Amino acid sequence: MKRASVVVRIMVAVTAGFVAILDAGAASASPLSDLAGSMQPGTFAELTSMSGWNSGAILSPSDISGCTSGDYITSYADKAAWDPVSRRVLMLGQAHGVCYGGRFVAYDDASNTWSIQPWPSQICQSGTSSSPCFDHAYDNNTVDPATGRFYYRAYGSSTVLQFQGGSWTSLPSIPMNNLQCCSALEFFPAMGKLIFVDGDWGVWAYNPTAKSWAQMANGDAANNAAGLPNLPMAPTSVFALYNPVQQILLFGGANHLYKMSSSGTITTMKTPPFTVGAANAVISVDPVGGKFLALSGSSMYQYDAGTDTWGQLSITVPATLMGLNGVGDGLVASDVTTYGVVMFIKYNNASSKVYLYKHSASAPVQSVPVPVKPDPPTNVTVQ
Numbered sequence: 001m002k003r004a005s006v007v008v009r010i011m012v013a014v015t016a017g018f019v020a021i022l023d024a025g026a027a028s029a030s031p032l033s034d035l036a037g038s039m040q041p042g043t044f045a046e047l048t049s050m051s052g053w054n055s056g057a058i059l060s061p062s063d064i065s066g067c068t069s070g071d072y073i074t075s076y077a078d079k080a081a082w083d084p085v086s087r088r089v090l091m092l093g094q095a096h097g098v099c100y101g102g103r104f105v106a107y108d109d110a111s112n113t114w115s116i117q118p119w120p121s122q123i124c125q126s127g128t129s130s131s132p133c134f135d136h137a138y139d140n141n142t143v144d145p146a147t148g149r150f151y152y153r154a155y156g157s158s159t160v161l162q163f164q165g166g167s168w169t170s171l172p173s174i175p176m177n178n179l180q181c182c183s184a185l186e187f188f189p190a191m192g193k194l195i196f197v198d199g200d201w202g203v204w205a206y207n208p209t210a211k212s213w214a215q216m217a218n219g220d221a222a223n224n225a226a227g228l229p230n231l232p233m234a235p236t237s238v239f240a241l242y243n244p245v246q247q248i249l250l251f252g253g254a255n256h257l258y259k260m261s262s263s264g265t266i267t268t269m270k271t272p273p274f275t276v277g278a279a280n281a282v283i284s285v286d287p288v289g290g291k292f293l294a295l296s297g298s299s300m301y302q303y304d305a306g307t308d309t310w311g312q313l314s315i316t317v318p319a320t321l322m323g324l325n326g327v328g329d330g331l332v333a334s335d336v337t338t339y340g341v342v343m344f345i346k347y348n349n350a351s352s353k354v355y356l357y358k359h360s361a362s363a364p365v366q367s368v369p370v371p372v373k374p375d376p377p378t379n380v381t382v383q
Contacts, residue, residue: 045358056349056352065099067099071098079137079140079142080332080345084148088109093141100133101133142186146189149163156181160196172212180235183197184239186242193205199253216260218230233252239251246290255276273301278328284342292304299313332345
């Protein structure tokens, strides 16, 4: 009888577990997931009815004295970070205008709400045109998708900050003798490391377990570190982006493009058909099919890192995303891996919008992806 009782208890526990999973799945529906699920491949759709968005005012640090609607934290930035653990988009940035004010914001999927998050005490938050407090984001917002840790590299600093559980801490300083103001930071899950790219002074990797940095390559300052490859890039406008399907890191700047494998092997890719790097183009990844996507000028491109080929897509980009001074001004992208779409967040005064873009029809991948061959959009012209 005791054995039968144990079996019954196990069956009840297992059944309860399945019910809990089903309940969690039902509860996970949200305006973001519903919109993503309703979209066809190759289309944009606006995400609406967001609490706290206030026509984009959440992106303008009005709580900083002297700030106006002309000050927005997506200035000199191109990337926000999706945290699949908490199902939030996180973005820290600083304006470039009258007040130079900074703000750390989050979009919560479950509640469809934007909110202001705690600012890191390690960096300044406000300044004036005569005494600016620069901390433009450039390409420095990223998340470890396994843990939900958010990372940010402070402008012009060797300090990288970590945010988790509502508080900020500092990583060990990057051991660089020289550095540029503007850089790229991206977590590389297949490698288990945080990658930092400085256009002049090279590529570095941080090991969270060993809590140490190691240089992987030189940048424009050729042979600065002996024995490492030299990778020409733009000094102040670079990007780095992880592809969860191909499990590679794409990075570069200006007309230079590189691919890094999970073993750390770096390959030089063909020259892209436009200038890459923050404030020039906005590059994202289709979380389903693994094609890189890029907005440049009024056009949208896809890039296959496996074949090293670019193609221009016959897709109409929403006019709002090209507002202000184009896609390189006030627009950031976040690859929402949970739902297989890219989120574009554009500040454009009262016309600020949030759009989703779906590239492939297949089921979305999670943080540990399984490569899926998508149904590609039609009308692609290879450049």
